[in-house]
Every structure is written in C-alpha cells, then in structure tokens.
Amino acid sequence: MSDYPYADRFAIHRSLPEEGASRDDILSMLDTMSHVEDAAWESGQCSGTMYCGDHDHYDFLNEAFSKFSYVNSLQRDLCPSSTKFEAEIIAMTLDLLGASNLRDTTPVGLVTSGGSGSIAHAMLAYRESKNSAVQRPNVIKPETAHPAFAKACHLFGIELHVAPIDPVSTQVDVGWVEEHIDENTIAIIGSACNYGYGTVDPIEELGRIALRRGVGLHVDGCLGGFILPFGRELGYDIEAFDFSVPGVTSISADTHKYGYALKGTSVLCFADKGLRNSQYFYQPDWSGGKYCSPGMDGSRSAGLLAATWAAMVQLGRSGYRRYAEQIFATSRKMQDAVHTHASLRILGSPSFLFSFTSDDFDVYHVNDFLRTKGWRLNGQQYPNALHMAVTRPQTQLGTVEKWRVDLSDAVDYALAHRDEAPKSGAIYGGVAGGPNDEADAFIKMFMAMMMDQQSSIPA
Numbered sequence: 001m002s003d004y005p006y007a008d009r010f011a012i013h014r015s016l017p018e019e020g021a022s023r024d025d026i027l028s029m030l031d032t033m034s035h036v037e038d039a040a041w042e043s044g045q046c047s048g049t050m051y052c053g054d055h056d057h058y059d060f061l062n063e064a065f066s067k068f069s070y071v072n073s074l075q076r077d078l079c080p081s082s083t084k085f086e087a088e089i090i091a092m093t094l095d096l097l098g099a100s101n102l103r104d105t106t107p108v109g110l111v112t113s114g115g116s117g118s119i120a121h122a123m124l125a126y127r128e129s130k131n132s133a134v135q136r137p138n139v140i141k142p143e144t145a146h147p148a149f150a151k152a153c154h155l156f157g158i159e160l161h162v163a164p165i166d167p168v169s170t171q172v173d174v175g176w177v178e179e180h181i182d183e184n185t186i187a188i189i190g191s192a193c194n195y196g197y198g199t200v201d202p203i204e205e206l207g208r209i210a211l212r213r214g215v216g217l218h219v220d221g222c223l224g225g226f227i228l229p230f231g232r233e234l235g236y237d238i239e240a241f242d243f244s245v246p247g248v249t250s251i252s253a254d255t256h257k258y259g260y261a262l263k264g265t266s267v268l269c270f271a272d273k274g275l276r277n278s279q280y281f282y283q284p285d286w287s288g289g290k291y292c293s294p295g296m297d298g299s300r301s302a303g304l305l306a307a308t309w310a311a312m313v314q315l316g317r318s319g320y321r322r323y324a325e326q327i328f329a330t331s332r333k334m335q336d337a338v339h340t341h342a343s344l345r346i347l348g349s350p351s352f353l354f355s356f357t358s359d360d361f362d363v364y365h366v367n368d369f370l371r372t373k374g375w376r377l378n379g380q381q382y383p384n385a386l387h388m389a390v391t392r393p394q395t396q397l398g399t400v401e402k403w404r405v406d407l408s409d410a411v412d413y414a415l416a417h418r419d420e421a422p423k424s425g426a427i428y429g430g431v432a433g434g435p436n437d438e439a440d441a442f443i444k445m446f447m448a449m450m451m452d453q454q455s456s457i458p459a
C-alpha cells in the first residue's frame with residue numbers, strides 16, 4: 001500500500017476536477033483528517049507545537065479570523081480595522097516586553113508571519129541601518145540560537161559567526177562574543193529562551209557588551225516572549241531579558257506560540273523607530289502605481305491580524321498568567337520526574353521547556369520506548385538529548401502521572417537495551433564523530449518526502 005497520505009480513503013487529485021465536489025463532501029473529508037491528526041496531541045503527549053490545545057479557544061479565533069479572512073491588509077482604505085488590530089497587537093506586545101522603560105527612543109513593531117519572519121526582518125533592519133563604512137556585515141549568534149538566524153544571513157548576505165555555549169549552563173559564552181565583535185558586526189543575539197534547552201542567555205551581560213561596542217542586540221523571544229514575562233511575575237527565577245535591559249534593540253515574540261493565536265503571526269519589537277523603518281520598502285515610480293510595504297510580505301490576510309488581536313484581548317494578562325502558572329507548575333513536575341532517575345541529566349537551568357540527556361546510555365533508547373506509549377518529544381544532537389516544550393495540553397489531569405510511569409519504564413528499557421543502537425537515534429540523533437555526508441543526504445531525503453509527493457501519487 002502506498003504511504004501517500006489518506007490514499008486509502010480519499011480521491012486523489014492530479015488535476016483540477018472538471019466538476020467541483022460538494023462543499024459537504026469536502027468539509028467531511030477535512031473533518032476526518034483533522035480529527036485523526038488532532039488525536040496525536042490531544043492526550044497531552046506531544047512536545048510544543050499545540051500551544052493552547054483548547055478547541056473552544058480555536059473556535060473563537062476561527063470565528064474572528066472568518067470575519068476578515070478574505071481581506072488584504074495591504075489595502076488599508078478598505079480595512080481601517082487592520083490598522084487598529086496591528087497597532088494594538090504591537091502596543092500590547094511592546095508593553096509586555098518592558099518598552100515603557102525606553103525613555104530616549106520611540107519603540108515600535110512589525111507583525112510578521114512567524115518567528116522566522118520576525119528574525120529575518122530584524123536581520124534585514126540591522127543590515128539596512130548599518131554604518132556605511134561596514135562592507136561585509138556580520139552578526140554573532142549563540143550556537144543554540146534558532147536556525148532562522150542562519151537562514152536570514154543566507155538570504156541577506158550577512159556573515160554569521162557562531163558563538164560557543166557553556167556545556168553545563170547551555171548559555172552563550174559572552175567572553176567569546178565580545179572578543180569576536182569587529183568593525184563589521186551589526187548585531188549580536190541572545191535567546192529568551194532558546195528552542196533546544198529552554199535556557200535564557202545572559203541578556204544583561206550581552207546588553208552591556210552591545211552598548212560598549214556600539215552594536216545592536218536582538219533578543220529572540222519567539223518562544224518565551226509571551227510566557228517568560230508571566231513566569232517572572234509568578235516568581236520563577238528568570239533573568240530580565242526585555243527592554244528593561246539597557247542595550248536591547250529588538251525582540252521577537254511569537255503570537256502563534258505562547259501568544260495562543262492562530263499559526264501565522266509573530267511580533268518583532270524595536271527599541272527605536274529608525275531601525276524598523278530602515279527596512280521598509282518603497283517603489284514610488286512603478287507603472288502599476290506607487291507601491292510600499294512594511295515588510296517582506298505583500299498581501300496578508302487581515303483575518304490573522306483580527307484573530308491575533310482577539311486572542312490577546314480575550315485572554316488578557318490574567319489569562320496569560322493563569323496559563324503560564326499551569327505550564328510552569330507542570331514543567332516542574334515533569335522535570336522532577338526526570339530528576340528521580342540517576343541516569344538522566346537535565347541540561348542547564350530550564351524553565352517551561354526542558355531537555356535531558358544521559359551519560360549512561362543513548363537517550364534515544366528512552367525516546368524509542370516513549371514513542372510506543374504515544375509520546376512525541378523533540379530530538380536533539382551534540383549531545384543527543386530529548387526535549388519537552390510544555391504547553392497547555394500537558395496541564396490536563398493525568399498527563400504528568402503518565403509521564404512519571406512511562407519515563408520510568410523507558411529508563412528500564414534503555415538500561416536493558418544500552419548495547420544496541422536506538423531506532424529513533426538514527427533519524428534524529430547526532431552522528432558519532434560529528435556531521436557527515438550521510439546526515440546531509442538524510443535531510444535532503446526528508447525534504448523530498450515532504451515536498452515531492454506528487455511524483456509518487458498512486459495511480
């Protein structure tokens with residue numbers, strides 16, 4: 001049987017059907033597929049990705065989205081509401097991220113299509129606002145900072161310098177960062193928190209370095225931007241990472257992660273308007289009319305702005321705080337379960353997201369077993385580790401207990417199989433001796449599986 005998705009159930013389309021199908025039939029197919037797929041995370045065993053996991057909330061967002069889904073937010077004369085939604089999304093995010101501390105600059109923002117979009121626009125802004133003496137601009141990112149920085153550098157012709165991290169704290173080596181700033185450095189980067197380990201880089205120290213050396217400091221709060229401020233309010237030990245820290249010039253925060261909005265939005269905050277405006281695009285002389293756009297996208301759905309705004313206004317600070325409280329508490333309990341196993345070791349001092357490895361066996365054995373119990377953790381490499389980004393689905397009753405039991409059994413399994421090669425390690429784990437051609441070929445095959453299925457559609 002073909003592994004083409006749903007080949008056994010639904011008609012396959014290789015060309016537009018001459019006569020369209022009925023709306024009812026189509027909606028029923030979509031319903032089937034979404035129910036099958038939702039079941040994979042609804043039990044609370046899937047790391048990250050479903051941040052709210054609450055169908056009532058999603059229904060509410062979908063209703064908000066539906067009222068403007070077909071509107072192009074670029075045509076503001078037709079949708080002044082988009083100006084309101086966007087302005088308020090940005091203002092609320094700036095306020096959450098401490099922009100009231102900025103006295104000498106004009107804090108502003110940009111709503112983008114996601115974390116990668118926010119990071120790309122930030123890197124573009126640093127490049128466009130650079131001193132004209134800078135010939136070959138570079139930025140310095142911690143090894144743990146998201147690949148979106150490497151992608152942005154690749155797209156915009158910026159050199160990327162990768163700073164090592166401390167293997168115990170998993171925080172960036174700030175001494176290395178300072179030593180490697182040169183006359184072409186346009187910005188340095190810190191994460192709050194990083195995707196791999198859930199740890200926060202020493203942003204205050206990076207801020208001091210940025211000010212001393214006259215470079216920008218981008219804080220990647222894509223993951224943490226909408227939850228860490230509430231973790232701090234709740235008394236968790238999280239270092240300041242926002243605009244209250246002198247030297248921070250931009251922060252990315254994803255509304256489509258812990259902002260609990262629909263997929264497709266993120267906010268990029270700038271300490272100063274000049275930096276943001278440097279990357280605006282204008283073409284006043286085109287025969288098709290005068291053109292300008294605030295970022296890389298052209299047409300954008302006003303529905304996403306409406307839904308993001310709706311999520312923020314509906315939840316309010318108390319809603320975000322309540323969810324953060326549940327998530328942090330659940331993460332603590334799940335981490336405590338990891339701590340009970342002498343053979344497992346949590347990396348650094350994480351927050352709501354934690355990552356663990358083992359010095360006694362390949363931790364992918366633990367993953368092999370957990371997969372059979374329905375868990376979906378994220379695999380890491382160098383060193384092999386597994387991470388769990390705790391989201392709202394894990395806060396439901398029974399999930400922590402299931403984690404305790406399954407993790408214990410998984411450790412027993414790992415100890416019993418330590419001399420074999422773990423199954424999932426070959427896919428997600430690091431290759432002994434460092435990256436090689438095989439890992440390269442693997443990742444290309446993975447992309448082809450995702451993108452080129454039309455050539456394998458069963459006849």
Ligand SMILES: *Cc1c(COP(=O)(O)O)cnc(C)c1O
Binds near residue numbers: 224
């Ligand atoms: C998810 C994430 C990104 C990238 O965001 P996308 O929305 O997937 O483009 C960047 N940084 C961190 C820390 C993230 O967790």
